[in-house]
Amino acid sequence: LGEVNYATSFLYHFAGQIRSGLTGEVLTPGMAHWRPINIKQPVGPVVAITPWNFPVAMVTRKAGAAIAAGCSVINAPSEDTPLVSLFLAKQAVEAGFPPGLFNVVPSTIENKRIIGKMLCEHPDIAALSFTGSTPVGKLLSRQCADTVKRVHLELGGKCTVDSVRVS
Numbered sequence: 346l347g348e349v350n351y352a353t354s355f356l357y358h359f360a361g362q363i364r365s366g367l368t369g370e371v372l373t374p375g376m377a378h379w380r381p382i383n384i385k386q387p388v389g390p391v392v393a394i395t396p397w398n399f400p401v402a403m404v405t406r407k408a409g410a411a412i413a414a415g416c417s418v419i420n421a422p423s424e425d426t427p428l429v430s431l432f433l434a435k436q437a438v439e440a441g442f443p444p445g446l447f448n449v450v451p452s453t454i455e456n457k458r459i460i461g462k463m464l465c466e467h468p469d470i471a472a473l474s475f476t477g478s479t480p481v482g483k484l485l486s487r488q489c490a491d492t493v494k495r496v497h498l499e500l501g502g503k504c505t506v507d508s509v510r511v512s
Contacts, residue, residue: 348399348401348402349401351399351401351402352399352401352402352404352405352406353405355402355405355406355409355410356405356409358409359409359410359412359413360409360413362413363413385414386415387414387415387416388414388416388471388472388495389416389469389470389471389472390416390417390418390419390469390470390471390472391407391411391416391417391418391419391470391471391472391473391474392418392419392420392421392464392465392470392472392473392474393407393408393411393418393419393420393421393474394420394421394422394461394464394473394474394475394476394477394485395407395420395421395422395423395426395430395476396423396476396477397423397425397426400422400423400426400429400430401429401433403476404420404422404429404430404433405433407420407474407476408420408433408447411472411474412446412447416471416472417445417446417447417448418446418447418448419448419449419450419464419470420433420434420447420448420449420450421449421450421451421452421457421460421461421464422449422451424451424452424453424454424457427449427451427452430449430451431449431451433447433449434447434448434449450464461485461488462488465485465488465489465492465494466488466489466491466492467492468492470492470494471494471495472494472495472496472497473485473489473494473495473496473497474497474498475496475497475498475499475500476498476499476500477499477500478500478501479500479501482498482500485498486498
C-alpha cells in the first residue's frame with residue numbers, strides 16, 4: 346500500500362502541472378529588439394523502461410510526466426514485473442485514456458535486449474527514459490544516438506538482491 350500511495354503522489358503532482366498551465370510565456374528579453382518566447386509542447390512518443398523495484402511508482406513517475414506534457418508512452422517494464430504495467434494500462438483505459446496513450450511492451454529475459462534496441466532505434470520515438478544500471482544506460486544511450494532522441498537516465502543499479510542460504 347505504501348508504494349501505491351507513493352505512485353499516486355506522482356500522478357497528483359503531474360496533474361497539478363497541467364492545471365498550472367503548460368502554455369507559452371513571454372520572457373524578459375536580453376536585448377531591446379529581441380522577443381523570446383518559451384513554448385511548451387509535446388516532444389512525441391516516449392519510451393519508459395522501468396525497473397523491477399518500485400514497479401508502480403517508476404511507471405507513474407515516468408508515464409505521468411510524459412502524459413502531462415502531451416506525449417504518448419510505451420512502457421517496457423522489467424521482465425520480473427510486467428503484470429503491474431499491464432494492470433496500470435487496464436486502469437488507464439477504464440479511466441478514459443484514449444487508445445494508444447499508455448502502451449505496454451512486456452518482454453522476457455531472452456528478448457528484452459532486442460525489444461530495447463528496436464525501441465531505441467525507431468525513428469518515431471522522440472525520447473527514452475530509463476532507470477537501471479550504468480552499463481545498460483550507456484548501451485541505450487548509444488542506441489538512441491543515431492535518431493537523436495532525448496535520453497533521460499537514472500543510473501546506479503546498486504539495489505541488488507542476493508540469495509543467501511541459511512543452514
